[in-house]
Amino acid sequence: MSAIKVFILSDSIGETAHNVALAAAAQFSDYEIRYQRFPFVRTDSLLQTVLAQALKEHAAIFHTFVDRRLSQVVNHYCEAHDLPYYDVITPALDTFSQITHVQPSNHPGTVHALNTNYFDRINAIEFAVTYDDGKNPSGFLEADVVLLGVSRTSKTPLSLYLANRNLKVANLPLVPQAQIPDEIWKVDPKKIFGLTNDPDKLNDIRRQRMVQYGLNPDTMYSNTDKIKAELDYADKIFKKIGCLVINVANKSIEETATLITESLNTDGTGEN
DSSP states (O other), rough: OEEEEEEEESOOOOOOHHHHHHHTTOOOOOOOOEEEEOOOOOOOOHHHHHHHHHHHOOHHHHHHHEHHHHHHHHHHHHHTTTOOOOEEEHHHHHHHHHHHSOOOOOTHHHHHHHHHHHHHHHHHHHHHHGGGGGGGHHHHHHSSSEEETTTTTTHHHHHHHHHTTTTEEEEOOOTSSSSOOOOGSSSSSEHHHHHHHHHHHHHHHHHHHHTTTTSSSSGGGGGGHHHHHHHHHHHHHHHTOOOEEEETOOOHHHHHHHHHHHHHHHHOOOOO
């Protein structure tokens, strides 16, 4: 017995129609089934060419066209030429229209755009974890955003928050006498954001941190003079780079993130 030919047609990538065909074909394991996908069919001329090829090869058609007109062209052609076909998406669209009393948006590839967005977010989160605290300086050159600041200026939580908005973020703690990685000076200053804080606020945060660890809060880490020296050092670095400086003293993570994304958009370097 010759193999059964199935053409997968779609105005997107055709994965949905292909998966449905595969699921149904699994119930007919004794037959050899060959699939041929025709994605991004969005013009009448291309569609007619594919349909003519399907007729020539006596292929069955599984299709997902959110463009209702193209879907109807396929259905009418198959009926007129006695080609077996299955319209995967139209009945589902009709059902949701009946429920919502709203017509579908007819935007091809929406499901996969959402999936792409999801995986981009996961990649951004993994990036933020990998390049947290300057672990690998090479990340600064790949990042969408580079955060600089002394200890306890919300670099890590801000990095993860921005990663959830699909931005790849690397951060570097600024410590006096510590060498700044060469990669920092190669990054576009518009992608770099300096985080600072008020000395008293930072003192409280660091003291609380030490208490959480069960340690003496009165150390050099929380010493006010040392904190001021750290902030002065960071300010000099920020000025040398020419980056935007954000005082996080009375700002939530969300507010700081908004300032960053707005700056990226204004400069034309952001994607949000």
